[in-house]
Amino acid sequence: MEKQSITGYQRKFSKVVIWGLRDQWHTHRFIHSSFYSTLRKLGFPCVWVEDLPDNCKYVKSGDLVIAVGEAAKYLPYNSNAFYCLHNLEVGWGDSEKVRKLQVFTKGVLGFKNVEKINKTTVYNHDDKTLYQAWGTNLLKSEFKEPVFSLRSPSVFWVGSVWNNELNQGNQNEINYLKSALKRYGVGFCRVSRVPDSLNSFLVRNSRVAPAIASGWQVSKGYLPCRLFKNISYGQLGFSNVREFELIFGDNDYFDRDISNLVDNVMSLGREKFVKNIIRQQEYIQDHTYESKIENIMNSFYM
The missing domain is CATH 3.40.50 (Rossmann fold)
Structure with a gap:
């Protein structure tokens, strides 16, 4: 059917x-x-x-x-x-x-x-x-206008930072992310247990909005919903999970090297940054x- x-x-x-x-x-x-x-x-x-x-x-x-x-x-x-x-x-x-x-x-x-x-x-x-x-929790008609938060001093990470004895968590990857952001004078601020409306606000007021997965998730090709949400909230999606290229095609925003990822995104000017968000929002219509x-x-x- x-x-x-x-x-x-x-x-x-x-x-x-x-x-x-x-x-x-x-x-x-x-x-x-x-x-x-x-x-x-x-x-x-x-x-x-x-x-x-x-x-x-x-x-x-x-x-x-x-x-x-x-x-x-x-x-x-x-x-x-x-x-x-x-x-x-x-x-x-x-x-x-x-x-x-x-x-x-x-x-x-x-x-x-x-x-x-x-x-x-x-x-x-x-x-x-x-x-x-x-x-993403938003309907297609609710996707938000792209933002370019150049003056924001922080990345707000809404969710967990953790690890376990099997090393399945994202603690190591988040540490790499923090180091990469620090080179640009951008801080990392973890927030938890907030409603979706505040999540959207924090993402839009972040300098950039990474969707960094744990090494275990990367090895499995798991696609974190964080990326779909961030794009629908008006931010540029980028992640260390290469399998996102199944949706978006081959580009510079999906790389296992977190430092390279941050460099690629932070180097973008406003016009290209916004244009890429608009394009990504078209790609996530089925998500x-x-x-x-x-x-x-x-x-x-x-």
């Missing part, structure tokens, strides 16, 4: 239930929040409930339920509802009403029996899994949560 707009799926899905993380703090909460806010903006019936027994009553026949393993202790099963499950294995058999959702990495391009939706979105028919990157939800809904026809 040809992909439709979200409103075109109302005949199949009575409403969307976002299950879990409504009141809990978790990094995945921002993803559920983006699903919910996008559906609300588009006028599609939806509810977002916490993972509690009392909320099982909200899952009814014909609903599409979106859930994640970190918050699904009380997720109810309704044989007449549809389920999209991220990092969650259930014993519901080979149901045509259940789809798995995983993030895109470069490895999925080598899978057999997959249907390519776009360059970074594929559907695996064998295990009914949709692979896609997360995206809004509206598009991600459409992919989920369409997967039930595949």
Whole structure:
């Protein structure tokens, strides 16, 4: 079936239930929040409930339920509802009403029996899994005007800086970023647990807006949603994940060498900086949560 707009799926899905993380703090909460806010903006019936027994009553026949393993202790099963499950294995058999959702990495391009939706979105028919990157919380009509914050003394990093015993975190890469920015007299300021509106404000008031991934993410070709958000907020997107070139083509803004990345971006004058943002905003039209939800809904026809 040809992909439709979200409103075109109302005949199949009575409403969307976002299950879990409504009141809990978790990094995945921002993803559920983006699903919910996008559906609300588009006028599609939806509810977002916490993972509690009392909320099982909200899952009814014909609903599409979106859930994640970190918050699904009380997720109810309704044989007449549809389920999209991220990092969650259930014993519901080979149901045509259940789809798995995983993030895109470069490895999925080598899978057999997959249907390519776009360059970074594929559907695996064998295990009914949709692979896609997360995206920006803004609708295409909400993309912000490009900014060139030449006088800003800082880069505001909204999110985590961390590491673990397996060295999967981004601490080392952020240290390289700090050193590269320091050569230009630009500071690094980490901010956490802020609403999307403040995130947008801080990104727009940063000198530049890097989307630096951990070494582990770089090795997997994981595409951080930070880049899509930064571009939609009006900043130039650049990252140490080369797989972004699948979307944007070969250019100077995707390089594993963080120092080179910063040099390339900081060398740009206003005119070229802004022109590149406008071009990047055209490239990320398929990377809004509206598009991600459409992919989920369409997967039930595949």
